[in-house]
Amino acid sequence: MNDMVKELQASFAEEATEIFDALDNTLLASEQVGEISDMDMANLFRAMHTLKGSGSSVELMYLAKFAHVTEDFMDKLRNGEIYFNVSMIPLLINCSDVLKDILDKELYGEIDDNIFKDMTSDLETSILACIKKEDASLKDETHNSYYNDNNDFGFFNKEAQDGKAKLLAEPSSEVKKALEVFHVIPHKKQENTTPKKSENKKTKQITQNTIRVNLNKIDLLMNSVGELVITNAMLAQHTSSIKEQEVRDAIDERLGALSRHIREMQESIMSIRMIPMENVYSKFPKLIRDNAKKLGKEVEFEHYGDAVEIDKAMIEGLMDPLIHIIRNSLDHGIEFPDERIKNNKNTIGKITISAEQENGQIIVKTKDNGRGIDIEALVEKAISNGIITETKAYNMDKKDKHNLIFEAGLSTSKTITDISGRGVGMDVAKANINKLGGTIRINSKKGEGTEIFIILPLTLAILDGLNVRIGEEKYILPLNVIIESLQPHPDMIKNVGSGEKELLILRDDFIPVIRLHKLFDLIPSHTDLPDGMLIIVKYGERKVAFFVDEFLDQYQVVVKPLDKNFRYVKGIGAATVRGDGSIGLILDVLGIIEEEKQRERTSKGA
Numbered sequence: 001m002n003d004m005v006k007e008l009q010a011s012f013a014e015e016a017t018e019i020f021d022a023l024d025n026t027l028l029a030s031e032q033v034g035e036i037s038d039m040d041m042a043n044l045f046r047a048m049h050t051l052k053g054s055g056s057s058v059e060l061m062y063l064a065k066f067a068h069v070t071e072d073f074m075d076k077l078r079n080g081e082i083y084f085n086v087s088m089i090p091l092l093i094n095c096s097d098v099l100k101d102i103l104d105k106e107l108y109g110e111i112d113d114n115i116f117k118d119m120t121s122d123l124e125t126s127i128l129a130c131i132k133k134e135d136a137s138l139k140d141e142t143h144n145s146y147y148n149d150n151n152d153f154g155f156f157n158k159e160a161q162d163g164k165a166k167l168l169a170e171p172s173s174e175v176k177k178a179l180e181v182f183h184v185i186p187h188k189k190q191e192n193t194t195p196k197k198s199e200n201k202k203t204k205q206i207t208q209n210t211i212r213v214n215l216n217k218i219d220l221l222m223n224s225v226g227e228l229v230i231t232n233a234m235l236a237q238h239t240s241s242i243k244e245q246e247v248r249d250a251i252d253e254r255l256g257a258l259s260r261h262i263r264e265m266q267e268s269i270m271s272i273r274m275i276p277m278e279n280v281y282s283k284f285p286k287l288i289r290d291n292a293k294k295l296g297k298e299v300e301f302e303h304y305g306d307a308v309e310i311d312k313a314m315i316e317g318l319m320d321p322l323i324h325i326i327r328n329s330l331d332h333g334i335e336f337p338d339e340r341i342k343n344n345k346n347t348i349g350k351i352t353i354s355a356e357q358e359n360g361q362i363i364v365k366t367k368d369n370g371r372g373i374d375i376e377a378l379v380e381k382a383i384s385n386g387i388i389t390e391t392k393a394y395n396m397d398k399k400d401k402h403n404l405i406f407e408a409g410l411s412t413s414k415t416i417t418d419i420s421g422r423g424v425g426m427d428v429a430k431a432n433i434n435k436l437g438g439t440i441r442i443n444s445k446k447g448e449g450t451e452i453f454i455i456l457p458l459t460l461a462i463l464d465g466l467n468v469r470i471g472e473e474k475y476i477l478p479l480n481v482i483i484e485s486l487q488p489h490p491d492m493i494k495n496v497g498s499g500e501k502e503l504l505i506l507r508d509d510f511i512p513v514i515r516l517h518k519l520f521d522l523i524p525s526h527t528d529l530p531d532g533m534l535i536i537v538k539y540g541e542r543k544v545a546f547f548v549d550e551f552l553d554q555y556q557v558v559v560k561p562l563d564k565n566f567r568y569v570k571g572i573g574a575a576t577v578r579g580d581g582s583i584g585l586i587l588d589v590l591g592i593i594e595e596e597k598q599r600e601r602t603s604k605g606a
Contacts, residue, residue, distance in 0.1 A: 008058045009107060010449070011212060015054070016103060017049050019303035023096050024286040031089045031289075041078040044092070045255060048074055051099065062106050062116050063099060069120070072097045073127050091126050093286075098123060118317065168479045189497035213272070221336040222269050226462075226558030228262050230577045233555070263556065264461055274309035274458075277355040277364075280318065281306060284326060285545060288351060291330045298348040299334055310362050311458060317458070318364070321429035325366050325452050326351060328426065333370030333450055343447065361480065363453040373444040375401045382410055402442045404566060406430040437573055439539060439590050455539065463559060465576075465586065468535065471522040476576065476586045477546070490530050504534060504545045511536060514596050515547045518586075519571050525549040539589050544596070559586065570595060 026044060028254035030036045036044070052067035070092070074083040098119055103112040109120075196203070236255050242248040280305040292299040310318070334349035341347060352367045375398065382388045382404045388396075404410060408427040434442045438456035457463070486506075493513070496502045502513040513534065517524040526532040526549055534545040557576040562569060562585075573588030 005059055009060060012054055012058045012060070013103065013107060014212065016051060019051055020100055021282040023047050024093065024474050025282060027089055027093050027096065027115050028285045028289055031086075031093070034086045036077075036084065037087070038078070041074065045071065045074040045078050049238060055103075060103065062107050062111055063102050066095075066099060066102060066120050069124065070099070071128065073130070073283070085130075086166075088130060091123070091130070095123055122168045128138040138166045142539070145458075171592075217274070218269060218273055222266075222273075222462075223558075225262060225269060229266075229556065229558055232258055232262060233578065234581065266556070270311075270462065273311050273313065275312050275315070276306060276308035277303075277308045277310060280310070280315060280322070281353060283319065284322075284353070287323065287326065288330065291327065293313055295330060296336065297330065297334050297338055299330065300350050302347055302350065302352045303354065304352070308355040308357055308362065309458075310355075310456070313437055314456060317432050318454070321432050321440070321454065322353070322364070322366065324426060324429040329366065329368040329370060329450065333372070335371050338372075362456050362458055364456070365451060366454075367449060369449040372446040372448055372450055373402060373405065373442075374446055375444075378402075378404050378410070382407065385410060399441070399443075402444055405442060406440070434590070437588070437590070462556060463586075464554065465557045465584075466535075466554045467584075468523075468533075468546075468548040469550050469552060470517050470520065470548050471524050473520070473522055474552070474584070475516075476557060476584050477535065477551075478586065478589065479535045481539055481589050483535055483538050483543070485551060487532070489527055493529050502529065504536075509543070511543050511545045512596070513545045513547055514592060516571075516592070517547075519592060519595065533538075537589055539593060544593055546592075552570070557584065557586070 026040050030040060048067055048071040052064050052071050055061075055067060056064035072133060073082075073095075074092070077084055077088070102111065102116070102119060105115070105123060131221075232255065236252075236259075237249045239248055241257065242251065284303075285301055288299055329351050335345070336350070337347040342351065350369050352365065354367075355364045356365075357447045379388075379393050379396075379401055381392055383393060387404070387407050387410060394402075406426050406429070430440050433454055433456070435529070436456055438454060440452065440454050442450065442452050444450040457478075464479040466479050466482060468475055468477050488504060492505050494505055494510075495501065496503060502515075504511040504513055515524075515531065516522075524532070529547060532547055532549050533551055534547055535551065536543060536545050559574045560576055562572060564573050569585075571588055571592050572585050573591065574586040575588060576606045578584045
């Protein structure tokens with residue numbers, strides 16, 4: 001296979017993922033209402049037709065083969081040539097699942113005729129069982145009768161192909177038996193559920209003026225614009241050294257216009273990178289449905305904030321944590337129907353995901369109405385595993401105890417399942433969120449349910465920063481986390497504990513003060529808080545006051561990940577290039593807060 005075909009297959013695989021998501025969501029919605037509308041059936045058919053045609057065009061022949069089989073089945077259903085029963089929907093869902101597996105295996109060259117037959121033969125038998133067997137010869141056909149020796153698609157007998165097959169008023173006993181074997185037996189007789197042929201209506205053709213672009217190309221474009229930002233900053237700094245006022249003013253005016261154009265370019269590129277959360281949500285209905293059935297639970301899924309946009313580069317990092325969280329909700333959170341009845345709950349559990357933007361951040365919240373977290377059991381397990389001591393447990397507040405769920409290897413599950421319960425998952429979720437520059441926290445009430453909040457920056461590419469000075473060093477503080485800044489009056493400062501911990505009293509709010517010069521081991525210009533500046537920052541629901549000598553100018557910076565180009569540095573999240581060509585370090589607000597909490601725990605001897 002040449003490189004061009006491989007490239008085309010990779011491009012098709014991305015398109016196929018979207019098609020499968022649409023297929024699954026339509027089928028799951030249809031399963032809930034117990035019927036497939038004419039419009040949905042037509043959309044399903046067109047999607048399967050696209051998979052068949054496009055798959056064939058990029059030499060994915062196994063995919064095209066079974067897509068053709070499924071497409072023919074859908075075609076008979078949409079034309080009313082086969083009696084529709086609600087139990088056929090799980091069959092179509094299973095066909096979609098197998099097609100995904102075929103695609104994966106074929107892309108990596110892990111499929112042959114025997115594997116293909118093993119993957120599809122049961123579904124072929126189920127599909128055949130849904131057809132009226134009027135022709136006795138059809139009864140003698142084997143389960144792989146779709147394919148003759150010439151690899152043609154011998155799907156239906158001649159009468160069926162000629163449109164002479166009669167509609168079934170009710171599946172025959174043989175059909176019922178076959179359906180039962182494959183777990184698609186009808187729950188009840190469906191009245192008037194056969195898709196009807198639509199009347200002749202003119203369909204408006206919509207031209208989609210879109211193209212698929214590899215994210216790496218957008219990143220390269222963003223980097224190029226970033227270099228323009230740096231060059232523009234260098235020119236601006238150089239201009240300040242020009243002695244002639246008239247010349248300097250003229251250049252400043254033009255550089256200002258150039259800055260506006262560059263910013264517009266950045267915003268345009270960022271808009272290309274941003275995609276709606278709807279794309280994230282589309283992955284979960286199928287996951288929840290399959291795992292709920294496997295566990296023997298009834299669960300409904302709701303989502304909000306579909307139009308909220310997030311950087312596409314962050315989607316991969318967000319998906320794994322969300323999957324871990326949802327699996328934990330399904331396995332540990334949502335109770336079995338009989339348990340929910342005993343607790344005066346609806347037998348159907350609920351999982352909700354919502355998203356909103358706030359102060360340049362995106363907040364994703366997952367919620368279930370399950371049994372909640374047993375804090376005491378969690379603490380007891382943490383002590384027995386040596387994660388915390390009894391003394392430390394005694395000094396922990398409710399929030400800290402809840403956060404134990406993110407410790408590696410800690411699980412209160414008494415049984416191990418293939419969904420979760422191995423003590424892994426939530427620690428990985430937290431690690432992935434932290435890598436994205438985000439934070440995760442949990443709130444749970446025993447018997448009522450659990451909420452998990454994920455707070456992320458909208459993008460990792462650019463940010464507006466404030467230059468702050470600590471001694472002889474300058475750092476960049478992300479502007480989106482800053483609430484306000486002030487030079488405090490001595491009466492606003494209170495020392496607690498042994499006197500080392502300082503609190504800022506601001507409008508009846510007690511805000512911890514963090515001296516950044518201690519964290520970075522620097523010699524500050526000021527040691528008394530009233531002589532310097534306090535910058536109030538908020539990350540999630542946490543507020544802290546950073547003590548610095550002074551704050552300077554603010555400007556937009558291009559973010560360069562530090563761990564990829566150097567190594568992880570405590571308290572530093574990323575870097576950028578300043579106007580004079582020097583390296584500017586961007587403060588990691590979450591990391592600083594966590595480091596300060598760790599210092600406090602250590603000082604207490606916990």
